[in-house]
Amino acid sequence: MEKKGVTTEFTEEKMEDTESPPANRALNDITGEIVDCSLKIHRKMGPGLYEKVYEDCMAYELSKRNIKFERQYPVTVAYEDLRIDNAFKIDLFVENQVIVELKSTDKILPIHESQIITYMRLSHIQTGLLINFNVPLIKDGIKRIKI
Numbered sequence: 001m002e003k004k005g006v007t008t009e010f011t012e013e014k015m016e017d018t019e020s021p022p023a024n025r026a027l028n029d030i031t032g033e034i035v036d037c038s039l040k041i042h043r044k045m046g047p048g049l050y051e052k053v054y055e056d057c058m059a060y061e062l063s064k065r066n067i068k069f070e071r072q073y074p075v076t077v078a079y080e081d082l083r084i085d086n087a088f089k090i091d092l093f094v095e096n097q098v099i100v101e102l103k104s105t106d107k108i109l110p111i112h113e114s115q116i117i118t119y120m121r122l123s124h125i126q127t128g129l130l131i132n133f134n135v136p137l138i139k140d141g142i143k144r145i146k147i
Contacts, residue, residue, distance in 0.1 A: 027127060030067070030095050035142060037061035038131050042138035051104045054133045055091060058102065062094065069094045075123055090119060099125050103132040108143065120147050 041057040055071065062069050070093045077087035092100035101116040108130060116128045132141035 025095050027097055030098055031129060033065055033067055034094060034100060034129055039138050042133055047134045049104060051102050054102050054104060058092060067094060077122055088119060099128040101130050104134045105132060108132050116145055117147060
């Protein structure tokens with residue numbers, strides 16, 4: 001008997017090898033680099049810009065560090081017999097191991113945390129970073145999430 005429920009498949013083949021992380025980059029090193037990128041960007045750009053500006057800057061900084069990532073990574077979700085293409089897009093999917101959700105908002109609300117947790121659960125990714133650039137100190141805008 002087929003089990004019905006929510007399953008996820010990815011729209012690109014690269015996502016399939018998320019079960020075994022690349023040996024060349026440890027998870028803590030990856031998240032450390034992402035946090036360092038956000039710190040550098042926040043120091044230079046400050047708060048108050050649109051999310052897209054920070055995403056462009058993050059992509060630039062990650063590229064300079066030779067860190068693999070995908071922007072606006074589309075995820076397809078299946079619910080029972082229904083396939084939902086592009087159900088959501090991950091802002092940055094880094095080294096096939098970390099989901100990064102960027103925000104530029106007055107404060108992080110519970111719905112923002114729920115959003116990234118749902119993305120992580122449906123994508124079968126255990127680590128996420130929720131980064132809000134619209135804060136005076138970037139350390140107050142970064143939340144690491146493990147499921």
